[in-house]
Amino acid sequence: MSPPILYISRLLPDPVMAAARQQFQLFNEPRDIAPSWETFKAGLREADAAICTLTDRVDTALLAEPTRLKILANYAVGYNNIDLAAATAKGIVITNTPDVLTDSTADLTWALILAVARRVAEGDAYVRAGAWPGWAPTQMLGTDVSGKVLGIVGMGRIGQAVARRAAGFNMRICYSSRTPHTPGQGSSQWDQRALPDLLREADFVTLHVPLTPETHHLIGARQLALMKPTAFLINTSRGPVVDEGALVDALLRRRLAGAGLDVFEQEPVFHPSLRDLRQVVLLPHLGSATLATRVRMGMICLENIAAVCSGRPAPNQVSR
Numbered sequence: 001m002s003p004p005i006l007y008i009s010r011l012l013p014d015p016v017m018a019a020a021r022q023q024f025q026l027f028n029e030p031r032d033i034a035p036s037w038e039t040f041k042a043g044l045r046e047a048d049a050a051i052c053t054l055t056d057r058v059d060t061a062l063l064a065e066p067t068r069l070k071i072l073a074n075y076a077v078g079y080n081n082i083d084l085a086a087a088t089a090k091g092i093v094i095t096n097t098p099d100v101l102t103d104s105t106a107d108l109t110w111a112l113i114l115a116v117a118r119r120v121a122e123g124d125a126y127v128r129a130g131a132w133p134g135w136a137p138t139q140m141l142g143t144d145v146s147g148k149v150l151g152i153v154g155m156g157r158i159g160q161a162v163a164r165r166a167a168g169f170n171m172r173i174c175y176s177s178r179t180p181h182t183p184g185q186g187s188s189q190w191d192q193r194a195l196p197d198l199l200r201e202a203d204f205v206t207l208h209v210p211l212t213p214e215t216h217h218l219i220g221a222r223q224l225a226l227m228k229p230t231a232f233l234i235n236t237s238r239g240p241v242v243d244e245g246a247l248v249d250a251l252l253r254r255r256l257a258g259a260g261l262d263v264f265e266q267e268p269v270f271h272p273s274l275r276d277l278r279q280v281v282l283l284p285h286l287g288s289a290t291l292a293t294r295v296r297m298g299m300i301c302l303e304n305i306a307a308v309c310s311g312r313p314a315p316n317q318v319s320r
Ligand code: DGY
Pocket: 054, 075, 076, 077, 078, 079, 101, 237, 285, 286, 287, 288, 289
């Protein structure tokens, strides 16, 4: 019997591509750029299984097309790019890649917290530009991180991993979440708060909620107005969780000290004013971007596909 046909929308790291070629017949050779709409549609129509990424929109119209697809493995933990109801109605199993990217995303969140507080990107640009006249007592003074209050919005796997790392900085955690969470041994204090109270209290607010209709623009003008003018906002979740226009406005009016953004409302486009704001650090959606993590994400996609193609339940099926 010939192996199932697998469509992969984007080139994945070498070990994943090698494993995919060994187990499946590839629909085509994926490239490092987004596929054309026609290729994407054909892949989903003609393959038995597919791996797509967060930049591929799998919407109702696309899912209305005839297909033999049994499983669509999303190469991400978030799956807001897929119309889950339409896929489920069509009998297509949707899976994601939880757990394996928790640490890399939590690490990157910390990179942003430290970068905005200690003006890391600004300092790097200053030295490279040859503008540094030498050490001075009042030069590029930043903000302490140690001993401050870290506000975590969304206390899932990534939120908790971010919270655990705060113990080394002797920070108190306040978090908003539907369910209470207890810190493990050696962790700092974790206090549950309603979102408005968290925003008033925290020195750093970091977002770790999935993008859903309820979390779209969860942080807008009203929420930003509650934050301390000395506080920083960090977003490594999904861009549309923040109203980018309202954030730019708050930053321009100095209603907020700064922001660390790994995600944007309309990636790769972002609000033009962000480019000119020195108190903002901008990253190109690097949350899970380590080689080891991206390999693990691919292997999980393949495991889920192998399961479904051999009639077993997918370990990471996203339930509705
Ligand atoms: C995810 O998995 O949702 C990440 O954003 C990918 O980098």
